[in-house]
């Protein structure tokens with residue numbers, strides 16, 4: 001398995017990880033500074049314009065190099081299905097964040113954001129952290145502990161559980177902070 005081509009893909013995988021997750025950490029830090037009222041929304045949006053592109057570059061780089069890695073590895077275990085679930089979740093969440101950001105442009109001038117927008121940004125940031133930490137932990141464990149981990153026995157139940165948990169949080173948030181659509 002550990003051929004030169006495998007390590008070439010692994011190198012691209014790690015560079016993509018640094019690019020994508022590094023940008024996530026930057027924008028989340030700016031988001032936190034905005035919550036603490038140490039940065040205004042215009043500054044956060046300007047940073048997000050740049051980090052958004054870097055995050056997509058990193059995400060696509062991870063997917064392309066990941067496909068190369070898994071092809072050479074030659075099998076998918078149960079934990080890898082969970083990892084792919086996190087990767088897909090990150091992709092969908094990225095589109096959601098993009099739509100959210102577009103809808104926030106109007107609020108940028110006034111620097112006032114409604115509670116429902118704040119909830120949605122917080123919710124999407126939570127999904128982002130869950131997905132990135134989940135995928136990178138699974139990748140690390142595979143690489144440095146065991147290549148094949150057939151746990152959990154039924155990955156579909158875990159995925160459904162995570163989806164159900166997120167839907168419950170979303171519905172509670174919508175109910176608590178309003179029903180205005182983006």
Ligand code: HEM
Pocket residue numbers: 010013014017059062063065066067069070073084087090131132135136137138139140142143144146147148
């Ligand atoms: C957000 C997306 C992803 C993240 C954060 C991520 C993270 C990681 C990390 C941290 C490693 C260990 C690298 C090392 O320590 O040298 C790794 C390895 C690996 N990743 Fe990913 N990865 C992602 C997406 C993917 C995808 C989409 C696939 C497959 C289609 C994939 C397949 C693999 C494989 C096969 C390995 C090597 C595992 C082994 O040696 O047994 N990754 N990944």
